[in-house]
Every structure is written in C-alpha cells, then in structure tokens.
Amino acid sequence: xxxxxxxxxxxxxxxxxxxxxxxxxxxxxxxxxxxxxxxxxxxxxxxxxxxxxxxxxxxxxxxxxxxxxxxxxxxxxxxxxxxxxxxxxxxxxxxxxxxxxxxxxxxxxxxxxxxxxxxxxxxxxxxxxxxxxxxxxxxxxxxxxxxxxxxxxxxxxxxxxxxxxxxxxxxxxxxxxxxxxxxxxxxxxxxxxxxxxxxxxxxxxxxxxxxxxxxxxxxxxxxxxxxxxxxxxxxxxxxxxxxxxxxxxxxxxxxxxxxxxxxxxxxxxxxxxxxxxxxxxxxxxxxxxxxxxxxxxxxxxxxxxxxxxxxxxxxxxxxxxxxxxxxxxxxxxxxxxxxxxxxxxxxxxxxxxxxxxxxxxxxxxxxxxxxxxxxxxxxxxxxxxxxxxxxxxxxxxxxxxxxxxxxxxxxxxxxxxxxxxxx
Numbered sequence: 001x002x003x004x005x006x007x008x009x010x011x012x013x014x015x016x017x018x019x020x021x022x023x024x025x026x027x028x029x030x031x032x033x034x035x036x037x038x039x040x041x042x043x044x045x046x047x048x049x050x051x052x053x054x055x056x057x058x059x060x061x062x063x064x065x066x067x068x069x070x071x072x073x074x075x076x077x078x079x080x081x082x083x084x085x086x087x088x089x090x091x092x093x094x095x096x097x098x099x100x101x102x103x104x105x106x107x108x109x110x111x112x113x114x115x116x117x118x119x120x121x122x123x124x125x126x127x128x129x130x131x132x133x134x135x136x137x138x139x140x141x142x143x144x145x146x147x148x149x150x151x152x153x154x155x156x157x158x159x160x161x162x163x164x165x166x167x168x169x170x171x172x173x174x175x176x177x178x179x180x181x182x183x184x185x186x187x188x189x190x191x192x193x194x195x196x197x198x199x200x201x202x203x204x205x206x207x208x209x210x211x212x213x214x215x216x217x218x219x220x221x222x223x224x225x226x227x228x229x230x231x232x233x234x235x236x237x238x239x240x241x242x243x244x245x246x247x248x249x250x251x252x253x254x255x256x257x258x259x260x261x262x263x264x265x266x267x268x269x270x271x272x273x274x275x276x277x278x279x280x281x282x283x284x285x286x287x288x289x290x291x292x293x294x295x296x297x298x299x300x301x302x303x304x305x306x307x308x309x310x311x312x313x314x315x316x317x318x319x320x321x322x323x324x325x326x327x328x329x330x331x332x333x334x335x336x337x338x339x340x341x342x343x344x345x346x347x348x349x350x351x352x353x354x355x356x357x358x359x360x361x362x363x364x365x366x367x368x369x370x371x372x373x374x375x376x377x378x379x380x381x382x383x384x385x386x387x388x389x390x391x392x393x394x395x396x397x398x399x400x401x402x403x404x405x406x407x408x409x410x411x412x413x414x415x416x417x418x419x420x421x422x423x
Contacts, residue, residue, distance in 0.1 A: 004311040007059035008033045009081060010072030011052075014095060014122075014303070016044065017296030018069060021304045027311065032059050034072075060085035067310060069303060070094040071122075079103050086110050086118075091320070093306045095122035095299055101196035101212040104203075108326035117324045119306035124197045125150060125275045127298025128291040129305070134204050134279075135323045141281035143205040146244040147422065150197040152273030152293045153181045153188035154220050154240040158258075159271040161228045162237060168223055180273055190219035191240065191256040198242035202254050205279070206246055208332035210254055216337040218257035226377075227347060227417055230388050234345075234373065236260035237268040241422065252332045253340055260345050260421040266290075267422075338397040343372070343421035346389040346399075348406065349414040352379050356411045360389060363409070367402040369394045384413055390421065 004027060008015055011033050022028050034056035042049070059065060060081050068085045070092065072078055078099050082092055086107065094100070100107075100123055111118050121131045125148070134143070149155050153175060160171040172189070175181035187193050195217045202210040220240050231238050241259040246252055261268040266288050270276040275293025280286045292298035313320030350356040357374060364371055370392040377386035391399070399418070406412045 002315055003027050003029050004067060004314065005029050005031045005065045006067050006069060006307070007031055007062065007065040009056050009059060009068065009070045009078070011035045011042075012071070013296045014071040014299045015069075016042070017300035018071060018303050019044065021297075021300045022307075025304075025308065028307065031065055032062065034059050056081050057084070060090065061088055063088075065090060066314065067091045067093060067307065069307065070096055070099075071299075071303065072096070073098065075099055075102060079107070082107055083110060086114050086116050089114055089116060091116045091310055091314075092118040093122075093303055093310070094118065094120050095303060096120075097123040097193070097196040097200060101199045104200070105209060105326075112325055115319060117310065117321050118326075119310060119321070119324060120200070121306050122299045122302035124201050125277060125289075125291070126152075126293040126295065127301045128275055128277065128289050128293065129302070130201065130277055130289060131204065132306075132309075134201075138279070138281070138284065139323070141284050143279055143281035144246045145280040146198065146201055146205055146242070146277065147267060148198065148201070148242045148277040149239055149267060149270050149275055150194045150242045150277070150293065151188050151191075151240060152275060153185065154191075154194070155270065155275070156180045156273045157189070158220060158223065158228075158238055158240065161223070161225060162232065163271075165225060165229075167225050168221060189221055191217040194240060194242045194256045198244055198254060198256060201242075201277070202244035202252065202332075205244065206252055206332065208252065208330045210244070210252065210332045211334060214254075214334040214336075216255040216257065220258050222417060223258055224417065226386065227345075227419065230347065230375075230377070231260050231345070234260070234375070234388070234390065235263050236345075236421070237263060238419065239267060239270070241267070247335070250333065251335050253335050254332075255337060255340070258419050260419055262423045265422065338395075338400065340396045341393050342396065343393055343423070344389075344391040344399055345417070345419040345421055346391070346403070347416040347418075348387045348389065348412060349416050350385050350387050351411045351413060352383045352385050353411040356385070357387065359409055359411060360387065360406065363402050363405045364389070364391065367398045367405070369398055369402055386416070
C-alpha cells in the first residue's frame with residue numbers, strides 16, 4: 001500500500017494513543033501534530049519532536065497532508081479547523097462527539113460538496129465498532145430501538161454505589177481518584193456526553209437528523225444510596241440509559257436519563273467503565289455489543305481502524321467509502337418527554353398517617369396510572385415513611401400531574417425521586 005500523509009490535531013491521552021498504535025504501520029506517515037505546548041515532555045520512546053506544531057492551520061492547509069485526525073475535542077477551534085481542512089480537500093477522522101452532535105450537519109454537507117469523507121467510529125462508544133456496522137452490514141435492517149450505556153464514568157459510579165453501598169458523592173470521589181471522572185465531571189454525570197453519542201447513533205440508525213437540542217437529558221446526581229438499595233430489592237439495577245426509538249407513528253423518541261433496568265436484562269449486567277449498545281431491528285432482531293467505551297487504547301483502535309480503511313480506499317478509488325457520505329436530509333420529528341410512555345419508580349416521603357397509601361393510590365388512579373407494586377420502607381426518626389411505588393406503563397405528563405397533586409396533600413412531605421423503568 002502506498003504511503004499516506006497524516007496530520008493529527010490534539011496530542012493528549014487519545015492522540016498519544018493513536019500515535020503509538022500507528023508506529024506499527026509503515027505506510028502511514030505522520031507529518032505533523034498540532035499541540036498547545038510544543039515544549040511539554042512526551043512520554044514516548046524515540047519521539048521526534050520536530051513534527052510538533054503549535055499552529056494547527058499548518059496541518060489543515062498543508063497540500064501534502066491527505067487525512068486529518070482530530071482528537072482535541074470541543075467546538076472551538078475544532079469546527080473551523082475541520083471546515084478549512086475539508087475545504088482544502090482533506091479527509092477527516094474524528095473522535096469529537098460534541099462537534100458532530102452540534103455541528104455535524106454543516107461539516108457533512110461541505111464534505112459531500114468537496115468529495116471528501118468524515119469517519120467517526122471513535123466518537124461513539126470508544127473501542128466498540130458500531131458506526132460502520134450500522135452503515136454497512138446492518139444497512140439491510142429497519143432499526144427501531146437503541147438502548148445503550150454510553151458513558152463509562154457514570155456506569156462506574158453507579159456500579160460502585162450498588163456494590164459497595166456508597167453514596168453518589170463517595171463513588172464520584174473514588175472515580176476521580178482513579179481517573180475515571182474529571183475534576184469537573186459535569187459533562188459525564190449530567191448526561192451531556194451520552195446525549196451527544198445517542199444523537200449521532202440515532203441519526204444514522206433511523207436515517208433522520210436528530211437534533212441534540214430536542215433530546216431530553218437527565219443525569220445521575222440525584223440518585224441516592226436508598227434508590228440503589230430499593231431498586232436492588234425490587235429486582236433492578238440503576239443505569240444511565242441513552243434511548244432512541246422509532247415509534248409506530250413515525251415520530252422518534254430520543255432521551256438520556258437514569259433507568260431501573262431489570263436484572264435479567266443484558267444491560268443490567270454491564271458494570272464499571274464498560275459500555276454496551278443494544279440494537280433492535282428487522283430482520284436481525286436484537287443484538288448487543290459490549291466493550292470498552294473510552295481510554296487511549298480502545299479509542300485509538302477505532303481511530304486507526306478508520307484510518308487504515310480510508311488509506312486502503314484512497315489507493316483504489318477517487319471516491320472512497322460512498323457509504324460514509326451523509327444522506328440524512330429528513331429532519332426527525334422528535335417527541336417531548338411529556339409524551340413518552342414508561343413504567344415508573346417513585347420514591348415518596350410521607351407522614352406516618354393512616355390512609356397515606358390510599359391517597360397515593362387514589363391520586364394515581366385519577367391520573368390514569370395503575371400501580372403494580374407499592375412498598376413501605378419503615379418509619380424514620382422524624383415519623384415519616386419512605387414509600388416506593390412502581391407503576392404500570394403510563395404517560396409521562398400524567399405522572400407529572402399526579403406528583404403535583406401528591407405534593408398538595410397534607411400527608412405527602414416530598415417526592416424524593418422519580419425514575420423510569422426498563423424491563
């Protein structure tokens with residue numbers, strides 16, 4: 001295979017991992033690497049620092065560079081750099097899920113005009129191959145549902161809360177000490193990271209552009225040790241689930257939030273920083289892919305995999321990988337969270353008064369909600385009781401109305417949590 005010239009933007013954990021893996025392939029020539037600090041010491045054996053540059057424009061405008069790998073993350077300056085690179089006829093490989101979720105349409109449109117391709121296997125679920133399989137081997141299927149664990153940090157935290165009876169704060173601190181969580185974990189624990197990924201995955205799976213702005217997002221910061229314990233007693237594990245589903249009316253339901261997942265479900269068995277994606281479609285049925293969703297080596301595996309496929313195609317064709325071209329011209333009709341249907345876990349703090357459970361049942365019934373399980377957790381020192389309710393399938397707006405009515409009742413002190421349930 002003939003040699004291909006590559007430029008890399010970003011040389012942190014992932015960029016360094018990509019560089020190390022590429023040393024195995026003699027046909028890949030890394031011409032330049034854009035970094036913030038060219039004087040920083042690199043823990044790489046026999047590294048030639050002369051290829052470093054602090055000016056990323058040198059990469060995106062260099063006529064000798066064929067492919068630009070972007071692993072810096074964020075929108076600014078990544079968007080402008082990749083736009084310039086495409087305008088200069090370069091192919092793109094990126095792991096930047098935020099960029100693709102927010103600005104992908106613009107980049108794909110330009111790439112189509114310039115006869116270049118954008119590959120992004122590493123942007124969703126790290127080392128798990130999912131983007132290209134959906135576009136190729138699974139393209140014969142009508143995919144109707146995606147349910148996935150797409151963030152290793154939150155999955156690690158929830159796993160440790162369940163295994164070691166830790167509070168959210170304790171589990172987060174442990175995740176930070178081990179390097180699983182950032183000093184500022186907001187992007188992970190509030191569900192932003194997972195929402196970027198499910199928007200990308202839903203767009204290619206349903207062949208319609210899914211707007212990141214219309215995805216309901218809820219993180220794990222309100223999950224308590226009591227929620228974890230109650231879920232376990234009821235036969236569930238709590239997971240941050242990224243959900244995308246095609247409804248019978250053609251509308252699309254895409255959201256990210258914690259869910260009680262039945263212990264028998266495959267996603268309930270996915271622990272620590274592992275990611276897992278369940279796809280349901282016709283004719284394939286249901287498949288599950290599980291593996292490392294982040295980290296230098298798993299992510300580098302996907303980046304370099306994209307690179308080698310593209311390099312091979314460039315040798316054989318002037319129009320490589322036509323299946324990678326974006327054809328999603330239709331805008332998805334996304335429903336709001338209030339129009340979704342779910343089973344629910346509701347943790348209610350009630351006064352130790354006669355008839356409290358009866359009041360809960362009456363208000364739920366008046367709002368079209370059937371209760372499948374109700375459990376009282378004993379009396380606390382303040383003479384209140386924790387009451388756990390599991391509902392049958394109900395409409396979100398009805399459940400929210402019921403909660404408002406419950407809070408108006410004298411015997412209901414607080415709604416401690418509301419979580420959706422997946423069986």
